[in-house]
Amino acid sequence: MYERVADLPLTVETCRVDVQERSTSSGFDRASTTIALSGAGETGRGEDVTYTNESHYSLAAHEVDLAGEYTLDSFSAHLEDVELWPDPPEEERFRHYRRWGFESAALDLALKQAGTSLGAALGRTYDPVTFVASTRLSDPESDESPSADRLAALQSIHADVAFKLDPTPDWDDILIAELAEYDVRIVDMKGLYEDERVASDPDPVFYRRVVDGFPSALVEDPNLTRGIRPIFDGHEDRVSWDLPITGVESIESLPFEPEWLNMKPSRCGTVESVLETIAYCEREDIDLYGGGQFELDVGRDHIQALASLCYPDSPNDVAPGSYNEPALSPDLPASPLAPPADPTGIGVGFGDPE
Template sequence: MALYDAVADHPLRIDEVGLTRRERDTSSGFTRVTTEITLRGDGETGRGEDVTYDAAPHDALVDRQPFDLAGEYTVAAFSEALDDVELFPDVDPEQAAARNYRRWGFESAALDLALRQAGESLASALGRTYDPVNFVVSTRLGDPPTVDRIETLLDADPDLAFKLDPTSDWDADLVADLASRATVRIVDLKGQYEGTDVDQSADLDLYRLVADAFPKAVIEDPALTAETDAFVDEVADRVSWDHPITGVDSVESLPFEPRWLNVKPSRFGSVESLLDTIEFARKRDIRLYGGGQFELGVGRQHLHAFASLFYPESPNDVAPGGYNDPEPPDGLPSSPLSPPDDPRGLEW
C-alpha cells in the first residue's frame, strides 16, 4: 500500500477552527512569527503550524479568524476541499511558497485530528515504529562572521554537530577554525534562493573552501552556473537539494538524480505530496534528512515524527527550539531525541 493510501481514507470531523499567533526572538537576529492552527471535533484536537515568514499575513489571519471548515470529511476529501479555500483572504504573502506553508498548517492539523479521532499515531497508521532522531543545529555566524555562536552552542552541548550557511565573507582562517572546533554535517550554500534575506550568489572559491575543509559534509543547494557546474559534478555524491523540493515533480526536474534531499514538510503543502515524495526517494535509495523553518510550536514535533519514521539516523536539521534562542537555556536535550512512550496523532 502506498504511504498516503494508509491515511487518505481516515474519517475526519471538524466542529471548530482556532488560530493562535506565536512569536519568538531568534539567534539569527529576527523575530519569528507563526500561527498555530487548531481543529477541534468529536472531543479531540488536532494542531498544525503555518510557517509563513512575513508577519503581516499572520496578524491579518488571527484578527479575522475567517475559516468555516466544519463538516465531515476524510483526510483526502479535506485536502480536496482546501483547493477552494482562499487561505490568504486579506494580505498576500511576500513569497509564493507561503501558500504551501499555510496549506501544510491546515493539512497537518487535519491529519493530526483524524489520527486522534481514530485512536492512532502516525506510526501506527503507517505500520511503522518511531526511532530516536539524530539532529544537527543550524546556525549563522553573524556579521562579521566569528566562531562565537559555535562556542556558545558547544558550551551547551560539547557533542553537537552543525549545519552551517557559508557566505562570501568567510575566509580560510575562519573555516580552518571551524573545522578544528566543530563537527559540520551540512554546508548550506543557499544558491537556489532568489529575493530573500539569505540569498548567496554563486562563489566557486567559497564552494571549494568549505568542501575541502569539511570533506564529509553534505553540500546543500549550490548555484548551478557555468562557473560552478564542474565543481558540482565533482561533488555530486555529496550534493543535496532543499529549496527547489516541493514534490515528486520537483525531484524529477533536478539536473541529475540526487543522492540526498532535505525534506521540509511545509514546503510540500499537502500530506499527499510529502508522503509521495518520501516514497519516491526511498525506492530510489535517495538519502533523506529533515529540515525546519524556525517552527515555534507543534510544527517542530511534526518534523521529529516524520524524521523518526523515515530518516532517523540522518543529519536532521530539527534541533529542539531552544537551540535557536539567542542564549540557549540550560537542560536542552542532546542528540538523539528519544521517541514518546505513547504518542497520538502527529505528536512526538
C-alpha cells in the first residue's frame, strides 16, 4: 500500500500551525494543533492530537521550516532531522502523535498536488462508514454516580446507535445489567495506561463483572495479570488491542495472535507505518476498527477516511466530533456516514449532505 503513495512528488512552500481548544463530554478541555502545509496552489492539513495542552501552544510559538521539493517518502525521511518538539513531550508516545500530524498533512498535500485522492491512489473506493458512539457515563473528576443517562439521550436522537464504553470499578451489577440493554459493541478496560487519571484497576472481580455482563462486546486493552488472564480463556477472540499498537512489530509482540485491533494512525506516526500495518492485518486476517482521540479538526476526517477505505463495516470509534460535545445536538449525524461525493487528498466531508 505504501508503495502506491511513497513516490508522490511534494512541494512545500509554507508551514502553518493553528491551535484549537474546547470542552469535551469526558470532563476535560481538549487542545489540538492543525498543521497546514502549502505549495503549488494547494494546502494539505493534518492534526496533532497530543494530550498535553501546553505542548500545542509551545509548538505554535516555534518556527518549523519545511520548505523544499520532496517525494512523500523523502519528506518523511527529512522529518527525522527536524525538531518538532521545542519542549520535550510528557510521554514518548506523543512524538508519534505529532509526527502523524505532519505526515498526514504532507500526504494530503501530495495527493492534492497530484490531483487525486487517497482512495484513487490505493485503488479503493470510499464506502459508508459505520460508527459507534464512545462516551463515559460520568465526569471522572466529579462525585456523581455513573448512569445510563448519556446513552438514553443519544438513543433518543438515534434509536439504533451503538456504543463503545469505558467501564470503571464503580459499575455494579445493576448498572451493567441496565447498560447491557443497549447495543454495546466495545468495552475499553484502559488496563495498559500508566496515567492514573485514565487507567482502570486490574481487579479480577471487576473484569469478570464486565466480561460476563457484556457477552457480545469486544474487550479492549485488558491488563492480563495472573489473576485476570484466566477470565479470557476460550474468549481470546473477544480481546482487542489499542494502546500497544504502534506498527507491525508491536502486533507480532502481543501475548497471542489477535482477532481485532483498534487502528489509530497517530500511534504509528508515519504514513509508511500506518499503511504497512493495515496491509499486514489484511494479509493476516486481523479485523480492524478505527479509533478516535477527541480530534477537533481534520484529524477526524482522516480517521473516517481510513475506515471508509479499509474497514467501513467495523464498529469504528470515529463518530463525528459533535458526539463529544457536553450538550448533545438533536441534529447529530446517524451511522453510517456517507462518504464524500468528490474526495481529494486524504478525504474530508464524511456525512455531509450532498
